[in-house]
Amino acid sequence: VRDLLLARIRETCQREGLLTPGDRVIIGLSGGPDSVTLTHLLPEVARELGADVVALAHLNHQLRPEAGEDEAFCAALATRLDLPFESDRVDVRAEAARTRTSLEDAGRTVRYAFLEAVAVRRGATRIAVAHTLNDQAETVLLRLCRGAGPTGLAGIYPRAGLVIRPLLDVRRAEVEAWLAAERLAFRDDPTNRDLSIPRNRIRHELLPYLARHVGEGVVALLARSAVIAREDADYLEHVATETSHSLVLAREGRTVVEVSALLALPPAIGRRVVRMALQRHAGGRFVGFDHVEAVLALGREPERASAPGAAGAAKMIDLPGQRVKRSMGRLVFEPVAPDTARAGRRRGRPRPSLAGFSGIGTGDA
Amino acid sequence: VRDLLLARIRETCQREGLLTPGDRVIIGLSGGPDSVTLTHLLPEVARELGADVVALAHLNHQLRPEAGEDEAFCAALATRLDLPFESDRVDVRAEAARTRTSLEDAGRTVRYAFLEAVAVRRGATRIAVAHTLNDQAETVLLRLCRGAGPTGLAGIYPRAGLVIRPLLDVRRAEVEAWLAAERLAFRDDPTNRDLSIPRNRIRHELLPYLARHVGEGVVALLARSAVIAREDADYLEHVATETSHSLVLAREGRTVVEVSALLALPPAIGRRVVRMALQRHAGGRFVGFDHVEAVLALGREPERASAPGAAGAAKMIDLPGQRVKRSMGRLVFEPVAPDTARAGRRRGRPRPSLAGFSGIGTGDA
Numbered sequence: 001v002r003d004l005l006l007a008r009i010r011e012t013c014q015r016e017g018l019l020t021p022g023d024r025v026i027i028g029l030s031g032g033p034d035s036v037t038l039t040h041l042l043p044e045v046a047r048e049l050g051a052d053v054v055a056l057a058h059l060n061h062q063l064r065p066e067a068g069e070d071e072a073f074c075a076a077l078a079t080r081l082d083l084p085f086e087s088d089r090v091d092v093r094a095e096a097a098r099t100r101t102s103l104e105d106a107g108r109t110v111r112y113a114f115l116e117a118v119a120v121r122r123g124a125t126r127i128a129v130a131h132t133l134n135d136q137a138e139t140v141l142l143r144l145c146r147g148a149g150p151t152g153l154a155g156i157y158p159r160a161g162l163v164i165r166p167l168l169d170v171r172r173a174e175v176e177a178w179l180a181a182e183r184l185a186f187r188d189d190p191t192n193r194d195l196s197i198p199r200n201r202i203r204h205e206l207l208p209y210l211a212r213h214v215g216e217g218v219v220a221l222l223a224r225s226a227v228i229a230r231e232d233a234d235y236l237e238h239v240a241t242e243t244s245h246s247l248v249l250a251r252e253g254r255t256v257v258e259v260s261a262l263l264a265l266p267p268a269i270g271r272r273v274v275r276m277a278l279q280r281h282a283g284g285r286f287v288g289f290d291h292v293e294a295v296l297a298l299g300r301e302p303e304r305a306s307a308p309g310a311a312g313a314a315k316m317i318d319l320p321g322q323r324v325k326r327s328m329g330r331l332v333f334e335p336v337a338p339d340t341a342r343a344g345r346r347r348g349r350p351r352p353s354l355a356g357f358s359g360i361g362t363g364d365a
Numbered sequence: 366v367r368d369l370l371l372a373r374i375r376e377t378c379q380r381e382g383l384l385t386p387g388d389r390v391i392i393g394l395s396g397g398p399d400s401v402t403l404t405h406l407l408p409e410v411a412r413e414l415g416a417d418v419v420a421l422a423h424l425n426h427q428l429r430p431e432a433g434e435d436e437a438f439c440a441a442l443a444t445r446l447d448l449p450f451e452s453d454r455v456d457v458r459a460e461a462a463r464t465r466t467s468l469e470d471a472g473r474t475v476r477y478a479f480l481e482a483v484a485v486r487r488g489a490t491r492i493a494v495a496h497t498l499n500d501q502a503e504t505v506l507l508r509l510c511r512g513a514g515p516t517g518l519a520g521i522y523p524r525a526g527l528v529i530r531p532l533l534d535v536r537r538a539e540v541e542a543w544l545a546a547e548r549l550a551f552r553d554d555p556t557n558r559d560l561s562i563p564r565n566r567i568r569h570e571l572l573p574y575l576a577r578h579v580g581e582g583v584v585a586l587l588a589r590s591a592v593i594a595r596e597d598a599d600y601l602e603h604v605a606t607e608t609s610h611s612l613v614l615a616r617e618g619r620t621v622v623e624v625s626a627l628l629a630l631p632p633a634i635g636r637r638v639v640r641m642a643l644q645r646h647a648g649g650r651f652v653g654f655d656h657v658e659a660v661l662a663l664g665r666e667p668e669r670a671s672a673p674g675a676a677g678a679a680k681m682i683d684l685p686g687q688r689v690k691r692s693m694g695r696l697v698f699e700p701v702a703p704d705t706a707r708a709g710r711r712r713g714r715p716r717p718s719l720a721g722f723s724g725i726g727t728g729d730a
Contacts, residue, residue, distance in 0.1 A: 214511075231633040232515050
């Protein structure tokens, strides 16, 4: 089983180019089954590929009474494997309150920030985290239910910046079977069973349901959909970026797009060009389907000869961080002051009832 | 409510170009709530758009004891609405046995064949069927669970050939509310409650579950994903078709593709070019992810200097309707005789355990 897992991890690393000779890797270790498995197996794969695991990194989220024991467990594992260990503590609850996000979202943000900081300190070129094929299937279902479209379907990327995910072709059941067979210890996180968290419902109810009634293959099939969706998304983003270079112009702090050229694009590209244009002034705020639709509808509207007084009134919409108006055959994206922007943000969030789903978690690592 | 439904149907017809002046339309009428609603409302929308409903068409599948009553109900509705009525009877069970497909698949095939025949007889330019937003969401989930990828996510098209789907933006609940408010009769099909049919599980268990735990919006959000997926799929298919023109050559009954050019393509396009190439000799047989992957893997394999005797043996794979080999930097797709083709078909079907899911129904119309 060990050899099988090693072979699978190696294949993922080679196919996706996750590790190259000379890479220095840190591993994000929560103490859960997935990251414990990664910690046990990645050093061997890394060595074979000429790379080196240089440290284990653990962030104590201080959310549960056992958080201190989790940290001690991770430190002990590092000692046992003779690997340097780094840890830090953050008050995720306070951070979530401050940034008005879910515990899951806040936890993810501070966790990745911590891992990046450790990577910089250690001169690491890669941050390995322990998402599995199951995390991939869960993410795909979560995003789909959120209406994220084919791009959301792309799920978790095997590689994003410094972050790599060598377990992305391994199932959680395989991880658990291996840990049991080798009698390896790991920490149990009871919040993973909290069904008020959408991801946990998907994990413990929806996917088992689909496996029972649709077929055991559903996790692998969802993950396969993610592979294709990722390829499609990469290509479409590439074409849209190239198109934006010639079509979307920055003029005196505003963004200008020729309406006729925009509407002449294939809808798949036009929609992405508009989203990219909106993101320029959105300042990181969420730009969604409804915002893009509103801009396209403004573009499709026939332009009336402007009557004095009423000029332009009907042809202006508020969107995250900006106001978009139609004028002289052009769409003009104008950044607005922070106050107005906040109002736009409240209005702009298209489906508050699904807010809990905006926190697309990336697993337990 | 009537006006709201009419407005929604009109908007769908206009946005998707379903009806143009002069169109002659037949409506597929099963007697169920969706098609009864379509039958009551489409004539008015058609008139406004300069088109004309010329007949109602009902196919008796002879699957249930009440099938005769369903047929009589549809005939009576036609009389009441003063519309010509055409019906026919087929033994769907025998047809399914003969073609070795599911009742759902066989029913759909004979139903669309019947509708096409009626359209030809009546000189109709459109065949309207009654799929709703719910059918769309169900189809998206079904295909996703089958691993169909983003293209499958595109779901049901508002228009395909002569077939149009004017109710595709209307929810089933709206249909039912309207029928109840107007006290309009329709036929109940108890097989719609048979949970051994995958689509019914999605309809009666999975979607209600998602609506409860994810948000009421899930049906609309899945349908929205389908809109984006359709745009993406259309564009990618277009690019792949254009690419195939210059890259995929027909030579002496075989299909030839230059390996280096194929591998240089963006994966999203390369995958589609291979699928299109495979479809040339597949004779309508299923070409799936695994087949495409096998061809790409053959392309990526380093080409060994051919040793006498062993030449080519390792570089040939059997796929639906053809054999693909690697030779002199080219992939050569060679059609095979029917017998071998059948064998290839059995082997080729990648996931027999999911066979029940290959029958992607298109609703109850």
